[in-house]
Amino acid sequence: MGSLGVVDDRSETSGQHFDLVVIGGGPGGYGAALYGASAGLDVAVVEFDKIGGTCLHRGCIPAKELLETAAIVRTVQHAGDFGVIVEPKRLDWSTTIERKQAVIDKLAGGVTMLLKNRKVTIFNGRGTLRSDRTVDIAGVDGDSATVTGDAVILASGSVPRTIPGFEPDGTTVVTSDEFFELDRVPDHAVVIGGGAIGCEFASTLADLGAEVTILEALPKILPGCDEDVTRAVLQAFKKRGIEVRTGVSVQGHQPRDGGTTITVGENESIDTELVVVSVGRAPYTEGLFDGSTGVVVGERGHIEVDQFCRTGEPSVWAIGDVIATPQLAHVGFAEAILVVKDLLDESPVPIDYDRVPWAIYCHPEVAFAGLSEQAAKDAGFEVVTSKHRFAGNSRAMIIGDTTGLVKIIAEKAADGNGGRILGVHMVGPWVTEQLSGGYLAVNWEATVDEVAEFIQPHPSLTELFGESVLALTGRSLHG
Ligand code: NAI
Secondary structure, rough: HHHHOOOOOOOOOOOOEEEEEEEOHHHHHHHHHHHHHHHOOEHHHHHHOOOHHHHHHHHHHHHHHHHHHHHHHHHHOOHHHHHHOOOOOHHHHHHHHHHHHHHHHHHHHHHHHHHOOOOOOEEEEEEEEHHEEEEEEOOOOEEEEEEEEEEEEEEEEEOOOOOOOOOOOOOEOOOOHHHHHOOOOOOOEEEEEEOOHHHHHHHHHHHHEEEEEOOOOOOOOOOOOOOHHHHHHHHHHHOOEEEOOOOOEEEEEEEEEEEEEEEEEOOOEEOOOOOEEEEEEEEEEOOEEEEOOOOOOOOOOOOOOOOOOOOOOEEEEEOOOHHHOOOHHHHHHHHHHHHHHHOOOOOOOOOOOOOEEEEEOOOOEEEHHHHHHHHHHHHOEEEEEEEEEEHHOOOHHHHHOOEEEEEEEEOOOOOOOEEEEEEEEEEEHHHHHOHHHHHHHHOOEEHHHHOOOOOOOOOOHHHHHHHHHOOOOOOOOOO
């Protein structure tokens, strides 16, 4: 069998039938395999690259790992405020990169081990779905196999979008695919696109010592975020020297020694050492299925599915970035669980995509669940809001990171106070770790009065969430 069927002990896997065949080994795909196997299914995963997908190898994990290096640099810079004198300071980039890779390798090994322990068969090749849930596999070493499944899940993910004239070359122009392989921290970088990826990369580069400019086509950065949150990020970025320019159009660039010159608008030019293109991600369906299946691709390239992630082909589902749902690893996990329950006829509850948790790990961090103030008003709600700043929070002062705020958006109750909580939006220290209370409140459709009963530890950053909810009852402690 050569490189195919690499994980389990079976010597002959071609022609084999599985309960479930998953194409794609990222969070959606390996999540479906693990959850399916834990329910007793005989599962195969087909992956032509590495188990772990974009998230583990070129996305969430390396991005957060480098952001942690950036956080350490900030901590060291402010160590003197605590009376800790750290000299001299120097970034050893090769150690930084080695540590990032060690974290990735450990996690990838862990996932592969989990799959192996659950007797999941991994095929190292490119899978193509044909009719009757038949999957042809072209092995990376030139061999091939064909397997069938009672059920098939398509989880092929997404690839970075690019813009004409800014094709990645891996050194001067990069996307997230190449960013993590950079052999240096540039002196100056231009980040095109001010979404989650753009802001995380800009934040990392700025902390590591680069001068950074974000060029965003729309009037604002961080699409989907509440205005107050975006404003707080903008103010913090400005303070740290990150230039954010919105409503700009990039025309092209002219490479030169040691960098390139970008043309912006009619006749402005910006010299830079590195261009990071982060203008969204496109679903990846190349060679994934042929015309003999009923799988349908929509206008923007996503596979069309219903609320249970079912495609147009019977017993074939699609999950993760390849469908038009939020491109978040944890949404992929949730869809994996939903689909396995659906194929087991366990009547799962469809995912409410308007209330999934969002987490952006730039500094300051952003986390939210549910409607922003504007989105709530646009949806016709009469709302009341409450905002509290970390500047007044004791733990934030202790850790020396007081940027940001917590904002609660609630339906206006008959007495004018807050009723049902519609959205919880946070920006500030470790908010990605603080969202769960707000996430539960929004998803359980809890009221302000109900959540105000809960006690937050003192001193803690989460007190700000408690305080913000309490204020909407019409009374407050500190706020
Ligand atoms: P995005 O869609 O979030 O943001 C892309 C930004 O680029 C938008 O603001 C868009 O207006 C702008 N843009 C598009 N074309 C442009 C142009 N020609 N010039 C200037 N600006 C332009 O996409 P992003 O940041 O690449 O992330 C991709 C996906 O991955 C998103 O769905 C994102 O939410 C998700 N993601 C989530 C993370 C998290 O939750 N921590 C981290 C990274 C990605």
